[in-house]
Amino acid sequence: MIVVAGATGALNGTTVEHLLKRVPAGQIGVSVRDIARARHFADRGVRVRQGSYEDPAALRHSFEGADQVLLVSSNDPHADAVSLHRVGIEAAVAAGVQRVLYTSHQGAGADSPFHPARDHAATERLLAGSGIAWTSLRNGFYAHSLGWLLGSWQETGVITAPADGPVSWTDRADAAEAAAVILAGDRAFDGPVTLTARQAVTFDEVAAMASQLSGHEITRIVVDDEQWIADKVAAGTPEAMARMTLTTFHAAREGRFAGVGPLLAELLGREPRSVADQLADNIAA
Template structure:
């Protein structure tokens, strides 16, 4: 059996949908906080059980009989994500899983200004010490995040943002499908595997794309870090700023052909 956590979310929910196209429903289980929200899977024959990283006993029960477990990363910026992920890993090991997969992030490392990076790196270290075969799906930076970073360029004709660097913006739908391909297939990916779009672009490139899409010139203006923060809610703006700081250091510039190989087609390009 393949058990997937976070199946009522956008990422792993899509993975379950793609997995249903590849393996019988009775071979799939989901571990979710609210089983009512996964009723649409239960109606199609998927095993639905309650489980969360905060409840190890329920998590072990939801993982029972699993050969493979896909753990979704915590998206709570105020939680100790690595500790939550450890609970998931330990529950999967206790349930007898032969392989644990985890939705990580490209170039996960401890020395990055981007806060999720060290959290993912710490989780990968826990996986490596688990004694079980593991795969870290190092997904590229999700392309829909551009909507949170570009500002109201459609109205102003200006993309005003801090200095950046190349980013291999990757569609969440593509990596969700790729995860299903890996889960359903016989090819073993041991350790980290990078899943990104084919090219990395800067905000200068994005401004050119926006100009083509809108049919008018869209200018790229480099804003001072602190002045840019002053224009938004400070806590959220400072979190966004870490992305620009990491991009300037080249942390999101890596590209990989693996995503295209798994999909059997070119990954989607960025859209605005």
């Protein structure tokens, strides 16, 4: 059995949808905080059990009988993510799971300016010491984040942001589908694997793409880090959130998100969605 944790979320919920196209529903289980929100899976024959990182006993029960478990990384900026992930790993070990897969992030590293990357690196160390087989899915930076980072460029004709670096913006749905392909397939992936779009681009290049797609000139303006923080706070973003987001730019400047590879396309059997695809969707919306 394959059990997917956090299956009512956008990422792992999409993975379950793709699994249902590849394996019988009776071979799929989900571990969710609120079972009522997973009714649409239960109605299709998926085993639904309550489980969360805050309830180790329930989590172990939700993993019962699983050969593989897909853990989702915590997205709570106020939580001790590594401690939560440890609960998930220990629950999988206690349940006799043979392999744990984990939704990590490209650029995971203990010395990264981007704090979530440190949490991912620490979680990978826990997986390596768990004594069971593991796969860390280092997904490229999710492209839907561009909507917030680029600001209201369609109205202003300007992309205003701090200095950046190339990022292999990757469609979250593509990453979710790739996870399903790995879970349902016979090929073993041991340790970290990186799943990215084909191209890493800077905001200068994004502005050029946006200009071509929209038919209007889009200008890229680089602003000082502290000025960007001040502007975000003035617009209503909590300062702590703005400063955390700024570390995305710091990490990009160091090339932490610049790597690209062919594996995502190989798993999908098609080209992954690109930044241009994302921009075109935004323009059409």
